[in-house]
Amino acid sequence: MARVTLKGNPVNTNGELPEKGTTAPDFKLTNTDLSEVTLSELKGRKIILNIFPSIDTSTCATSVRKFNEKAASLDNAVVLCISKDLPFAHKRFCGAEGIENVMSLSDFRNTDFARRYGVQLEDGPLAGLNARAVVVIDENGTVVHSELVSEIVDEPDYDAALIS
Template sequence: MSRTIMRRGAEMHVAGELPQPGDRLPPMKLTGTDLADVGLDAFAGKAKIFNIFPSLDTPTCALSMKQFNARVEAMPGVVLLQVSADLPFAHKRFCAAEGLKNGVTLSMMRDKTFAADYGVLIEDGGMAGLCARAVIVADGNDVVVHSQLVSEISEEPDYDAAMAALESA
């Protein structure tokens, strides 16, 4: 199934189904800043907030990384997973330059199935192959408690809704 999102008035289509509350998270294999493969098992037992975005080199994506990083600072037992198609080197550079220390950045560098499996793969237009902007919150058992696909990619996600969902995770 394909859904439509917008980018400053232009339609783009997104493949797959965004996990919904009550769903289990699909398996994943992404690449960390140390170039090691990372799966869900690395975060077993922890509540998770996925901040999924196209590229940290855009203003809204950079802002979402900073916002979520600040909001999870005082939340033990919660892991912030910041996911994009950017290379791990870019993730590491950005976090160092911005002083971001409260999240785990993950890249689709080696395995593009994450975007399709998590329902965020942009299928067409200039951003084809990147992730749509989305937030997924899951509990320590990998059950989704909140998800949002942002309909206008240049807009920020609903931070408050995501953080409120963590309280039930």
């Protein structure tokens, strides 16, 4: 179990992020068109997981915008923006914001993603949602970078994720 804070108040996650050098756990997430996306389908590309509580909060929205901007220049890489929001909320946000360079995905249907990646918030006002984290997976499915953002309202380290 890891501990983060929400506006200074301690909150626990269900586990730890996958460690650098380990094989990333497979997952099944729901795309905005309600199709399913798995990690194994994306193998052969660098994958950046931008994990957050809700697209309808300012920090989460900012992270999607920034990764969208930065993803436009990435070769053989994909950024997955993941929350428990319904796919309809992801689609609405991305359409309104002109977000086209990332995949917005929901783990509302297959909740094992948050448990496998150790990001499920176990207590506090956001219990059941995802903590803010970034995990980078190389073309072979190996974790090359992970960051659990210690304060949920803070943004992740974009540069560290992108140079991994």
